[in-house]
Amino acid sequence: MTTATLPENIQRNLDTLIADGFLLLPGALDMPTVQAWRDCLRKHHDAKAWDIRNNVGNVAFDRLLEREPALAKPLVGHASVAPYLRALLGRQCQLRSLRAHVNPAAYTQEWHMDFYNYWQQESEGRFAVRGLCINTTFYLTDNTPESGRLTFLKDYRNRPIPAEFKDNQYYTEDRNNPFQKWCEAQPQTHLHPMSGDAVIFFSHVPHQGAKLRDDAPGTMRANIVLHYQTNPMYPGISFVSQPHAAIAGLGFEGTFPFAGK
Ligand SMILES: O=C(O)CCC(=O)C(=O)O
Numbered sequence: 001m002t003t004a005t006l007p008e009n010i011q012r013n014l015d016t017l018i019a020d021g022f023l024l025l026p027g028a029l030d031m032p033t034v035q036a037w038r039d040c041l042r043k044h045h046d047a048k049a050w051d052i053r054n055n056v057g058n059v060a061f062d063r064l065l066e067r068e069p070a071l072a073k074p075l076v077g078h079a080s081v082a083p084y085l086r087a088l089l090g091r092q093c094q095l096r097s098l099r100a101h102v103n104p105a106a107y108t109q110e111w112h113m114d115f116y117n118y119w120q121q122e123s124e125g126r127f128a129v130r131g132l133c134i135n136t137t138f139y140l141t142d143n144t145p146e147s148g149r150l151t152f153l154k155d156y157r158n159r160p161i162p163a164e165f166k167d168n169q170y171y172t173e174d175r176n177n178p179f180q181k182w183c184e185a186q187p188q189t190h191l192h193p194m195s196g197d198a199v200i201f202f203s204h205v206p207h208q209g210a211k212l213r214d215d216a217p218g219t220m221r222a223n224i225v226l227h228y229q230t231n232p233m234y235p236g237i238s239f240v241s242q243p244h245a246a247i248a249g250l251g252f253e254g255t256f257p258f259a260g261k
């Protein structure tokens with residue numbers, strides 16, 4: 001499908017996504033699916049089966065395509081995000097990774113981009129393809145203005161981060177890091193995704209998730225992030241995640257949801 005043939009509402013959304021760099025899609029998942037995911041992540045959390053547990057409050061699971069294929073595979077190229085992924089990345093769209101997060105305790109994420117190298121690819125080779133990454137993040141709990149948020153810097157889809165912060169853009173819990181301080185001072189847009197909503201965004205736009213108060217008893221803020229890339233990226237590129245678990249879960253061909261369609 002080309003962009004020209006998109007239904008009017010999808011085209012309008014796509015224009016917003018390209019202009020802002022991010023788009024909230026309400027009601028992407030139905031409630032039985034949301035509940036099944038909450039139960040699944042609770043089980044893996046209680047079993048301490050996480051792959052990452054960091055100091056800003058994120059606990060992450062990277063191997064769910066292998067461990068929970070019945071729940072995880074339907075999120076790959078999910079109907080709620082497929083028209084946008086296809087319109088932006090076409091058949092080259094490849095799933096890099098599926099990472100679920102829970103935030104059982106206090107949580108203010110570091111400012112980050114999931115794919116850091118977007119503006120710094122000149123050195124990859126004169127004719128190297130410019131890599132691009134799109135995230136689709138499915139929320140399993142409510143982020144009301146009182147309880148949580150996903151915040152983006154405004155107008156950074158097509159604007160580079162100032163070069164002076166080049167060496168400060170890495171995972172850090174240090175809130176005095178110059179890039180962290182610079183992000184704090186920029187104009188921001190707060191999204192409040194609710195249970196079942198998805199956010200699709202260009203992952204080189206700096207963003208930060210946060211929990212604003214304790215979870216209701218028996219619940220944990222949670223989401224599932226799928227990272228899509230336009231082309232295989234060489235091992236060692238600055239990327240928040242690795243592609244091996246997705247390839248192990250789906251096979252190499254299976255990581256291209258729109259190839260052959
Ligand atoms: O905790 C959050 O809401 C942020 C998740 C995130 O960093 C992402 O979706 O890439």
Ligand SMILES: [Fe+2]
Nearest residue numbers: 112113114207
């Ligand atoms: Fe992120």
